[in-house]
Amino acid sequence: MKTDIERRSWTQNPEAVKQDILSVAISEFAAAGLSGARVDTIASRTRTSKRMIYYYFGDKLGLYTRALEAAYLKVREGEAALNLDHLPPREALTRLVAFTFEHHRQNPDFIRMVMIENIHNAEHLASSQVIRDMNIAAIDKLAAICRRGQEIGVFRDGLDPVALHWQISAASFFNVSNRPTFSAIFGAELFEEDAQERIRQQTVDSILAVAELRPLSSSE
Amino acid sequence: MKTDIERRSWTQNPEAVKQDILSVAISEFAAAGLSGARVDTIASRTRTSKRMIYYYFGDKLGLYTRALEAAYLKVREGEAALNLDHLPPREALTRLVAFTFEHHRQNPDFIRMVMIENIHNAEHLASSQVIRDMNIAAIDKLAAICRRGQEIGVFRDGLDPVALHWQISAASFFNVSNRPTFSAIFGAELFEEDAQERIRQQTVDSILAVAELRPLSSSE
DNA sequence: TCAAAAATGTTCTATTCGGTACATTTGGTC
Protein backbone atom coordinates (compact mmCIF):
# COMPACT_ATOMS: atom_id res chain seq x y z
CA MET A 1 0.00 0.00 0.00
CA LYS A 2 1.08 3.46 -0.81
CA THR A 3 0.73 6.33 1.56
CA ASP A 4 -2.28 8.54 1.15
CA ILE A 5 -0.15 11.42 0.07
CA GLU A 6 1.17 10.53 -3.40
CA ARG A 7 4.56 11.83 -4.31
CA ARG A 8 4.39 13.16 -7.82
CA SER A 9 7.58 15.08 -7.97
CA TRP A 10 10.21 15.17 -10.66
CA THR A 11 13.07 17.24 -11.93
CA GLN A 12 12.72 18.88 -15.29
CA ASN A 13 15.08 17.73 -17.99
CA PRO A 14 13.75 18.43 -21.47
CA GLU A 15 16.83 17.34 -23.39
CA ALA A 16 17.18 14.05 -21.57
CA VAL A 17 13.49 13.34 -21.99
CA LYS A 18 13.64 14.04 -25.72
CA GLN A 19 16.70 11.87 -26.16
CA ASP A 20 15.15 9.09 -24.14
CA ILE A 21 12.05 9.14 -26.30
CA LEU A 22 14.04 9.29 -29.52
CA SER A 23 16.22 6.34 -28.71
CA VAL A 24 13.27 4.20 -27.72
CA ALA A 25 11.43 5.36 -30.82
CA ILE A 26 14.28 4.35 -33.10
CA SER A 27 14.35 0.83 -31.76
CA GLU A 28 10.57 0.52 -31.82
CA PHE A 29 10.11 1.87 -35.33
CA ALA A 30 13.06 -0.18 -36.51
CA ALA A 31 11.51 -3.28 -35.01
CA ALA A 32 7.91 -2.85 -36.08
CA GLY A 33 7.74 -0.28 -38.84
CA LEU A 34 5.85 2.98 -38.98
CA SER A 35 2.35 1.55 -38.73
CA GLY A 36 3.43 -1.47 -36.71
CA ALA A 37 5.00 0.57 -33.93
CA ARG A 38 2.72 1.52 -31.06
CA VAL A 39 2.92 4.89 -29.40
CA ASP A 40 1.85 3.29 -26.14
CA THR A 41 4.63 0.74 -26.38
CA ILE A 42 7.19 3.43 -27.05
CA ALA A 43 5.84 5.44 -24.12
CA SER A 44 5.97 2.49 -21.76
CA ARG A 45 9.64 1.85 -22.53
CA THR A 46 10.43 5.42 -21.79
CA ARG A 47 11.22 6.90 -18.43
CA THR A 48 8.43 9.38 -19.13
CA SER A 49 4.85 9.19 -20.40
CA LYS A 50 2.93 9.29 -23.67
CA ARG A 51 2.03 12.84 -22.85
CA MET A 52 5.59 13.95 -23.47
CA ILE A 53 5.79 12.32 -26.87
CA TYR A 54 2.95 14.49 -28.08
CA TYR A 55 4.32 17.47 -26.20
CA TYR A 56 7.67 17.34 -27.95
CA PHE A 57 6.94 15.66 -31.26
CA GLY A 58 3.36 16.58 -32.04
CA ASP A 59 2.16 13.26 -33.36
CA LYS A 60 3.33 9.79 -34.33
CA LEU A 61 4.57 10.93 -37.71
CA GLY A 62 6.51 13.77 -36.18
CA LEU A 63 8.21 11.33 -33.85
CA TYR A 64 8.98 8.99 -36.70
CA THR A 65 10.53 11.74 -38.79
CA ARG A 66 12.75 12.90 -35.97
CA ALA A 67 13.74 9.33 -35.16
CA LEU A 68 14.72 8.77 -38.78
CA GLU A 69 16.84 11.88 -38.73
CA ALA A 70 18.45 10.86 -35.46
CA ALA A 71 19.28 7.44 -36.86
CA TYR A 72 21.01 9.00 -39.87
CA LEU A 73 22.89 11.42 -37.67
CA LYS A 74 24.25 8.73 -35.43
CA VAL A 75 25.43 6.54 -38.27
CA ARG A 76 27.01 9.32 -40.31
CA GLU A 77 28.90 10.47 -37.24
CA GLY A 78 30.57 7.09 -37.14
CA GLU A 79 31.55 7.45 -40.78
CA ALA A 80 32.97 10.91 -40.33
CA ALA A 81 35.62 9.46 -38.06
CA LEU A 82 37.18 7.69 -41.03
CA ASN A 83 40.01 9.63 -42.61
CA LEU A 84 41.53 8.19 -45.76
CA ASP A 85 43.31 11.20 -47.18
CA HIS A 86 46.75 9.97 -46.32
CA LEU A 87 46.34 6.62 -48.06
CA PRO A 88 47.05 5.85 -51.70
CA PRO A 89 43.79 5.73 -53.67
CA ARG A 90 43.51 1.99 -54.12
CA GLU A 91 44.16 1.38 -50.46
CA ALA A 92 41.76 4.17 -49.52
CA LEU A 93 38.98 2.67 -51.60
CA THR A 94 39.62 -0.77 -50.17
CA ARG A 95 39.39 0.58 -46.66
CA LEU A 96 36.28 2.59 -47.43
CA VAL A 97 34.42 -0.40 -48.80
CA ALA A 98 35.46 -2.70 -45.97
CA PHE A 99 34.59 -0.06 -43.40
CA THR A 100 31.17 0.60 -44.91
CA PHE A 101 30.42 -3.09 -45.00
CA GLU A 102 31.24 -3.51 -41.32
CA HIS A 103 29.64 -0.28 -40.28
CA HIS A 104 26.34 -1.32 -41.81
CA ARG A 105 26.52 -4.65 -40.05
CA GLN A 106 26.96 -2.90 -36.76
CA ASN A 107 23.99 -0.61 -37.20
CA PRO A 108 21.04 -2.83 -38.01
CA ASP A 109 18.54 -0.39 -36.53
CA PHE A 110 19.67 2.26 -38.96
CA ILE A 111 19.34 -0.18 -41.85
CA ARG A 112 15.85 -1.09 -40.76
CA MET A 113 14.82 2.54 -40.49
CA VAL A 114 15.97 3.08 -44.06
CA MET A 115 14.14 -0.06 -45.20
CA ILE A 116 10.98 1.25 -43.62
CA GLU A 117 11.46 4.65 -45.14
CA ASN A 118 11.81 3.01 -48.54
CA ILE A 119 8.56 1.15 -48.00
CA HIS A 120 7.04 4.57 -47.51
CA ASN A 121 8.67 5.89 -50.66
CA ALA A 122 11.00 8.17 -48.75
CA GLU A 123 8.19 10.62 -48.14
CA HIS A 124 9.50 11.69 -44.76
CA LEU A 125 13.14 11.76 -45.75
CA ALA A 126 12.37 14.03 -48.67
CA SER A 127 11.77 16.98 -46.41
CA SER A 128 14.99 16.62 -44.46
CA GLN A 129 17.75 18.85 -45.77
CA VAL A 130 19.93 17.63 -42.92
CA ILE A 131 19.97 14.10 -44.21
CA ARG A 132 20.69 15.17 -47.74
CA ASP A 133 23.67 17.21 -46.64
CA MET A 134 25.15 14.36 -44.66
CA ASN A 135 25.02 12.05 -47.61
CA ILE A 136 26.40 14.53 -50.07
CA ALA A 137 29.37 14.76 -47.72
CA ALA A 138 29.80 11.01 -47.94
CA ILE A 139 29.91 11.22 -51.72
CA ASP A 140 32.45 14.03 -51.64
CA LYS A 141 34.80 11.80 -49.72
CA LEU A 142 34.46 9.06 -52.31
CA ALA A 143 34.79 11.54 -55.17
CA ALA A 144 38.09 12.75 -53.75
CA ILE A 145 39.44 9.22 -53.72
CA CYS A 146 38.34 8.71 -57.32
CA ARG A 147 39.99 11.90 -58.47
CA ARG A 148 43.28 11.05 -56.77
CA GLY A 149 43.20 7.60 -58.31
CA GLN A 150 42.63 9.00 -61.76
CA GLU A 151 45.41 11.55 -61.35
CA ILE A 152 48.01 8.89 -60.64
CA GLY A 153 46.57 6.65 -63.31
CA VAL A 154 45.34 3.69 -61.28
CA PHE A 155 41.62 4.35 -61.71
CA ARG A 156 39.81 4.52 -65.01
CA ASP A 157 38.44 7.75 -66.42
CA GLY A 158 34.73 8.42 -66.38
CA LEU A 159 34.25 6.85 -62.98
CA ASP A 160 30.98 7.99 -61.47
CA PRO A 161 31.31 8.40 -57.69
CA VAL A 162 27.55 8.15 -57.25
CA ALA A 163 27.42 4.89 -59.18
CA LEU A 164 30.33 3.59 -57.14
CA HIS A 165 28.60 4.60 -53.94
CA TRP A 166 25.48 2.84 -55.20
CA GLN A 167 27.43 -0.38 -55.53
CA ILE A 168 29.13 -0.11 -52.16
CA SER A 169 25.79 0.58 -50.52
CA ALA A 170 24.01 -2.19 -52.37
CA ALA A 171 26.29 -4.89 -51.02
CA SER A 172 26.63 -3.47 -47.52
CA PHE A 173 22.95 -2.72 -47.17
CA PHE A 174 21.56 -5.90 -48.66
CA ASN A 175 23.85 -7.93 -46.43
CA VAL A 176 21.95 -6.66 -43.43
CA SER A 177 18.51 -5.87 -44.82
CA ASN A 178 17.92 -9.21 -46.50
CA ARG A 179 19.63 -11.43 -44.02
CA PRO A 180 16.34 -12.84 -42.64
CA THR A 181 14.90 -14.03 -45.96
CA PHE A 182 18.27 -15.04 -47.32
CA SER A 183 18.99 -17.17 -44.25
CA ALA A 184 15.52 -18.64 -44.26
CA ILE A 185 16.02 -19.82 -47.82
CA PHE A 186 19.71 -20.65 -48.10
CA GLY A 187 20.71 -21.23 -44.51
CA ALA A 188 22.54 -18.98 -42.10
CA GLU A 189 26.09 -20.08 -42.97
CA LEU A 190 26.76 -17.04 -45.13
CA PHE A 191 26.25 -14.82 -42.11
CA GLU A 192 28.68 -16.51 -39.80
CA GLU A 193 31.84 -14.62 -39.11
CA ASP A 194 34.25 -16.33 -41.48
CA ALA A 195 31.81 -16.37 -44.35
CA GLN A 196 31.13 -12.69 -43.82
CA GLU A 197 34.82 -12.00 -44.16
CA ARG A 198 34.82 -13.82 -47.48
CA ILE A 199 31.78 -11.89 -48.64
CA ARG A 200 33.34 -8.64 -47.60
CA GLN A 201 36.49 -9.46 -49.52
CA GLN A 202 34.42 -10.42 -52.55
CA THR A 203 32.70 -7.05 -52.31
CA VAL A 204 35.97 -5.19 -52.10
CA ASP A 205 37.35 -7.13 -55.05
CA SER A 206 34.35 -6.51 -57.24
CA ILE A 207 34.35 -2.80 -56.58
CA LEU A 208 38.06 -2.43 -57.16
CA ALA A 209 37.58 -4.31 -60.39
CA VAL A 210 35.24 -1.68 -61.77
CA ALA A 211 37.31 1.20 -60.46
CA GLU A 212 40.71 0.08 -61.62
CA LEU A 213 42.32 0.76 -64.94
CA ARG A 214 42.36 -2.81 -66.19
CA PRO A 215 40.62 -4.55 -68.99
CA LEU A 216 37.27 -6.05 -68.08
CA SER A 217 36.32 -9.08 -70.08
CA SER A 218 32.94 -7.71 -71.04
CA SER A 219 34.53 -4.68 -72.67
CA GLU A 220 36.31 -6.85 -75.20
CA MET B 1 -35.04 3.84 -55.87
CA LYS B 2 -34.56 0.15 -55.84
CA THR B 3 -37.38 -2.29 -56.06
CA ASP B 4 -38.62 -3.77 -52.81
CA ILE B 5 -37.45 -7.17 -53.83
CA GLU B 6 -33.60 -7.08 -53.75
CA ARG B 7 -31.79 -9.33 -56.14
CA ARG B 8 -28.98 -10.98 -54.29
CA SER B 9 -27.94 -13.61 -56.73
CA TRP B 10 -24.52 -14.70 -57.87
CA THR B 11 -22.64 -17.53 -59.47
CA GLN B 12 -20.16 -19.43 -57.37
CA ASN B 13 -16.53 -19.28 -58.44
CA PRO B 14 -14.18 -20.12 -55.60
CA GLU B 15 -10.95 -20.13 -57.60
CA ALA B 16 -11.59 -16.80 -59.23
CA VAL B 17 -12.57 -15.27 -55.93
CA LYS B 18 -9.42 -16.54 -54.25
CA GLN B 19 -7.24 -15.27 -57.08
CA ASP B 20 -8.97 -11.94 -57.07
CA ILE B 21 -8.37 -11.55 -53.35
CA LEU B 22 -4.76 -12.67 -53.61
CA SER B 23 -3.84 -10.25 -56.34
CA VAL B 24 -5.42 -7.34 -54.54
CA ALA B 25 -3.74 -8.47 -51.33
CA ILE B 26 -0.30 -8.52 -52.95
CA SER B 27 -0.60 -4.97 -54.14
CA GLU B 28 -2.03 -3.77 -50.84
CA PHE B 29 0.52 -5.48 -48.64
CA ALA B 30 3.29 -4.40 -51.01
CA ALA B 31 2.08 -0.83 -50.80
CA ALA B 32 1.40 -0.53 -47.09
CA GLY B 33 3.15 -3.37 -45.28
CA LEU B 34 1.69 -6.06 -43.07
CA SER B 35 0.37 -3.82 -40.34
CA GLY B 36 -0.23 -0.87 -42.63
CA ALA B 37 -2.51 -2.77 -44.99
CA ARG B 38 -6.20 -2.67 -44.13
CA VAL B 39 -8.40 -5.69 -44.57
CA ASP B 40 -11.32 -3.42 -45.37
CA THR B 41 -9.33 -1.70 -48.08
CA ILE B 42 -8.34 -5.01 -49.61
CA ALA B 43 -11.95 -6.15 -49.46
CA SER B 44 -13.26 -3.02 -51.10
CA ARG B 45 -10.92 -3.42 -54.06
CA THR B 46 -12.11 -6.93 -54.56
CA ARG B 47 -15.10 -8.04 -56.54
CA THR B 48 -16.26 -9.83 -53.40
CA SER B 49 -16.57 -8.94 -49.72
CA LYS B 50 -14.52 -9.06 -46.54
CA ARG B 51 -16.48 -12.12 -45.57
CA MET B 52 -14.70 -14.17 -48.23
CA ILE B 53 -11.24 -13.15 -47.11
CA TYR B 54 -11.90 -14.70 -43.73
CA TYR B 55 -13.70 -17.62 -45.30
CA TYR B 56 -10.74 -18.57 -47.48
CA PHE B 57 -7.72 -17.29 -45.61
CA GLY B 58 -8.73 -17.41 -41.97
CA ASP B 59 -7.27 -14.14 -40.83
CA LYS B 60 -5.09 -11.25 -41.96
CA LEU B 61 -1.88 -13.16 -41.32
CA GLY B 62 -3.13 -16.12 -43.30
CA LEU B 63 -3.86 -13.85 -46.22
CA TYR B 64 -0.47 -12.22 -45.95
CA THR B 65 1.34 -15.54 -45.93
CA ARG B 66 -0.50 -16.77 -48.99
CA ALA B 67 0.06 -13.48 -50.78
CA LEU B 68 3.78 -13.71 -50.08
CA GLU B 69 3.86 -17.20 -51.50
CA ALA B 70 1.92 -16.13 -54.56
CA ALA B 71 4.33 -13.26 -55.16
CA TYR B 72 7.30 -15.63 -55.07
CA LEU B 73 5.56 -18.09 -57.36
CA LYS B 74 4.82 -15.50 -59.97
CA VAL B 75 8.33 -14.11 -60.04
CA ARG B 76 10.08 -17.45 -60.09
CA GLU B 77 7.90 -18.57 -62.95
CA GLY B 78 9.33 -15.71 -64.97
CA GLU B 79 12.84 -16.85 -64.12
CA ALA B 80 12.21 -20.44 -65.06
CA ALA B 81 11.65 -19.36 -68.65
CA LEU B 82 15.33 -18.48 -68.92
CA ASN B 83 17.45 -21.27 -70.40
CA LEU B 84 21.19 -20.72 -70.51
CA ASP B 85 22.45 -24.26 -70.96
CA HIS B 86 23.41 -23.77 -74.57
CA LEU B 87 25.57 -20.73 -73.89
CA PRO B 88 29.26 -20.72 -72.98
CA PRO B 89 29.67 -20.11 -69.25
CA ARG B 90 30.86 -16.53 -69.37
CA GLU B 91 28.06 -15.55 -71.70
CA ALA B 92 25.57 -17.49 -69.60
CA LEU B 93 26.59 -15.70 -66.43
CA THR B 94 26.44 -12.34 -68.18
CA ARG B 95 22.93 -13.05 -69.38
CA LEU B 96 21.84 -14.34 -65.98
CA VAL B 97 23.00 -11.23 -64.18
CA ALA B 98 21.50 -8.85 -66.73
CA PHE B 99 18.25 -10.78 -66.73
CA THR B 100 18.00 -10.81 -62.95
CA PHE B 101 18.67 -7.10 -62.82
CA GLU B 102 15.86 -6.35 -65.28
CA HIS B 103 13.49 -8.90 -63.84
CA HIS B 104 13.73 -7.32 -60.41
CA ARG B 105 13.07 -3.89 -61.88
CA GLN B 106 9.95 -5.20 -63.51
CA ASN B 107 8.55 -6.74 -60.34
CA PRO B 108 8.57 -4.01 -57.73
CA ASP B 109 5.64 -5.52 -55.83
CA PHE B 110 7.60 -8.69 -55.32
CA ILE B 111 10.58 -6.71 -54.08
CA ARG B 112 8.39 -4.83 -51.66
CA MET B 113 6.85 -8.03 -50.33
CA VAL B 114 10.34 -9.35 -49.63
CA MET B 115 11.33 -6.07 -47.97
CA ILE B 116 8.33 -6.31 -45.74
CA GLU B 117 9.02 -9.92 -44.94
CA ASN B 118 12.55 -8.95 -43.95
CA ILE B 119 11.20 -6.30 -41.62
CA HIS B 120 9.30 -9.14 -39.99
CA ASN B 121 12.43 -11.28 -39.80
CA ALA B 122 11.16 -13.75 -42.38
CA GLU B 123 8.86 -15.31 -39.81
CA HIS B 124 6.19 -16.14 -42.34
CA LEU B 125 8.52 -17.24 -45.07
CA ALA B 126 10.23 -19.66 -42.74
CA SER B 127 7.30 -22.02 -42.77
CA SER B 128 6.98 -22.17 -46.54
CA GLN B 129 8.73 -25.16 -48.04
CA VAL B 130 7.42 -24.10 -51.44
CA ILE B 131 9.43 -20.91 -51.42
CA ARG B 132 12.58 -22.65 -50.28
CA ASP B 133 12.35 -25.16 -53.09
CA MET B 134 11.92 -22.49 -55.72
CA ASN B 135 15.01 -20.68 -54.59
CA ILE B 136 17.13 -23.77 -54.32
CA ALA B 137 16.26 -24.36 -57.96
CA ALA B 138 17.53 -20.90 -58.81
CA ILE B 139 20.84 -21.71 -57.14
CA ASP B 140 21.15 -25.00 -58.99
CA LYS B 141 20.99 -23.13 -62.26
CA LEU B 142 23.78 -20.83 -61.19
CA ALA B 143 25.82 -23.72 -59.80
CA ALA B 144 25.66 -25.46 -63.16
CA ILE B 145 27.07 -22.40 -64.88
CA CYS B 146 29.88 -22.18 -62.36
CA ARG B 147 30.80 -25.82 -62.80
CA ARG B 148 30.88 -25.56 -66.56
CA GLY B 149 33.03 -22.47 -66.32
CA GLN B 150 35.48 -24.19 -64.04
CA GLU B 151 35.66 -27.24 -66.28
CA ILE B 152 36.77 -25.23 -69.28
CA GLY B 153 39.05 -23.12 -67.13
CA VAL B 154 37.48 -19.68 -67.44
CA PHE B 155 36.15 -19.46 -63.88
CA ARG B 156 38.25 -19.69 -60.76
CA ASP B 157 38.13 -22.67 -58.43
CA GLY B 158 36.40 -22.40 -55.10
CA LEU B 159 33.60 -20.27 -56.46
CA ASP B 160 30.64 -20.35 -54.13
CA PRO B 161 27.36 -20.24 -56.07
CA VAL B 162 25.48 -19.01 -53.01
CA ALA B 163 27.93 -16.17 -52.51
CA LEU B 164 27.64 -15.31 -56.18
CA HIS B 165 23.89 -15.38 -55.97
CA TRP B 166 24.13 -13.13 -52.94
CA GLN B 167 26.01 -10.57 -54.98
CA ILE B 168 23.69 -10.72 -57.97
CA SER B 169 20.69 -10.33 -55.68
CA ALA B 170 22.27 -7.53 -53.70
CA ALA B 171 22.68 -5.29 -56.73
CA SER B 172 19.40 -6.20 -58.39
CA PHE B 173 17.38 -5.98 -55.22
CA PHE B 174 18.91 -2.81 -53.81
CA ASN B 175 18.39 -1.09 -57.14
CA VAL B 176 14.65 -1.39 -56.64
CA SER B 177 14.25 -1.51 -52.89
CA ASN B 178 16.31 1.58 -52.09
CA ARG B 179 15.39 3.66 -55.06
CA PRO B 180 13.17 6.00 -53.03
CA THR B 181 15.77 7.00 -50.44
CA PHE B 182 18.60 6.96 -52.93
CA SER B 183 16.74 9.27 -55.28
CA ALA B 184 15.67 11.52 -52.46
CA ILE B 185 19.29 12.00 -51.45
CA PHE B 186 21.27 11.87 -54.69
CA GLY B 187 18.66 12.69 -57.28
CA ALA B 188 16.76 10.45 -59.65
CA GLU B 189 19.26 10.53 -62.51
CA LEU B 190 20.68 7.13 -61.66
CA PHE B 191 17.28 5.58 -62.26
CA GLU B 192 16.67 6.96 -65.68
CA GLU B 193 16.89 4.49 -68.48
CA ASP B 194 20.40 5.17 -69.78
CA ALA B 195 21.92 5.37 -66.33
CA GLN B 196 20.26 2.09 -65.42
CA GLU B 197 21.92 0.49 -68.40
CA ARG B 198 25.29 1.72 -67.17
CA ILE B 199 24.56 0.45 -63.67
CA ARG B 200 23.51 -2.90 -65.02
CA GLN B 201 26.70 -3.17 -67.04
CA GLN B 202 28.73 -2.21 -63.99
CA THR B 203 26.98 -4.96 -62.07
CA VAL B 204 27.70 -7.52 -64.76
CA ASP B 205 31.34 -6.44 -64.91
CA SER B 206 31.87 -6.65 -61.20
CA ILE B 207 30.39 -10.09 -60.94
CA LEU B 208 32.33 -11.43 -63.87
CA ALA B 209 35.43 -10.01 -62.26
CA VAL B 210 35.04 -12.16 -59.17
CA ALA B 211 34.03 -15.24 -61.15
CA GLU B 212 36.73 -15.15 -63.77
CA LEU B 213 40.16 -16.68 -63.55
CA ARG B 214 42.13 -13.47 -63.62
CA PRO B 215 44.27 -11.80 -61.03
CA LEU B 216 42.47 -9.39 -58.76
CA SER B 217 44.57 -6.57 -57.47
CA SER B 218 43.70 -7.23 -53.86
CA SER B 219 45.07 -10.74 -54.08
CA GLU B 220 48.54 -9.51 -54.93
C1' DT C 1 -36.40 -33.70 -55.83
C1' DC C 2 -34.69 -32.51 -51.78
C1' DA C 3 -31.48 -32.23 -48.18
C1' DA C 4 -26.97 -31.06 -47.01
C1' DA C 5 -22.85 -28.64 -47.94
C1' DA C 6 -20.39 -24.99 -49.99
C1' DA C 7 -20.24 -20.24 -51.16
C1' DT C 8 -21.55 -15.63 -50.60
C1' DG C 9 -23.78 -11.34 -48.65
C1' DT C 10 -24.95 -8.04 -44.65
C1' DT C 11 -24.56 -6.29 -40.21
C1' DC C 12 -22.70 -5.86 -35.86
C1' DT C 13 -19.00 -5.81 -32.02
C1' DA C 14 -14.95 -5.82 -29.02
C1' DT C 15 -10.81 -3.84 -28.82
C1' DT C 16 -6.95 -1.45 -29.89
C1' DC C 17 -4.78 2.87 -30.52
C1' DG C 18 -3.67 7.62 -31.74
C1' DG C 19 -4.72 11.59 -29.69
C1' DT C 20 -6.77 15.03 -26.08
C1' DA C 21 -8.56 17.27 -21.71
C1' DC C 22 -7.53 18.33 -17.44
C1' DA C 23 -4.59 18.75 -13.48
C1' DT C 24 -0.15 19.48 -11.18
C1' DT C 25 4.69 20.63 -10.47
C1' DT C 26 9.02 22.90 -11.43
C1' DG C 27 11.94 26.69 -12.23
C1' DG C 28 13.09 31.12 -13.73
C1' DT C 29 12.59 36.20 -13.13
C1' DC C 30 11.34 40.70 -11.56
Added chain:
DNA sequence: GACCAAATGTACCGAATAGAACATTTTTGA
Protein backbone atom coordinates in the same frame (compact mmCIF):
# COMPACT_ATOMS: atom_id res chain seq x y z
C1' DG D 1 8.18 35.46 -2.90
C1' DA D 2 4.86 35.66 -6.21
C1' DC D 3 3.66 35.04 -10.71
C1' DC D 4 4.03 32.78 -15.07
C1' DA D 5 5.65 29.80 -18.56
C1' DA D 6 7.61 25.46 -19.33
C1' DA D 7 7.44 20.72 -18.18
C1' DT D 8 5.24 16.67 -16.58
C1' DG D 9 1.55 13.39 -14.91
C1' DT D 10 -3.22 11.02 -15.13
C1' DA D 11 -7.40 9.81 -17.00
C1' DC D 12 -10.17 9.63 -20.73
C1' DC D 13 -12.33 9.45 -25.70
C1' DG D 14 -13.66 8.70 -30.48
C1' DA D 15 -12.41 6.53 -34.62
C1' DA D 16 -10.59 2.82 -36.93
C1' DT D 17 -10.13 -2.02 -37.53
C1' DA D 18 -9.85 -7.09 -37.25
C1' DG D 19 -12.99 -10.30 -36.86
C1' DA D 20 -17.69 -12.68 -35.68
C1' DA D 21 -22.70 -13.46 -36.00
C1' DC D 22 -26.36 -14.10 -38.60
C1' DA D 23 -28.74 -14.73 -43.03
C1' DT D 24 -29.21 -16.25 -47.80
C1' DT D 25 -28.19 -18.43 -52.18
C1' DT D 26 -26.07 -21.86 -55.07
C1' DT D 27 -24.44 -26.34 -56.05
C1' DT D 28 -24.08 -31.19 -55.45
C1' DG D 29 -25.32 -35.85 -55.00
C1' DA D 30 -28.13 -39.62 -53.48
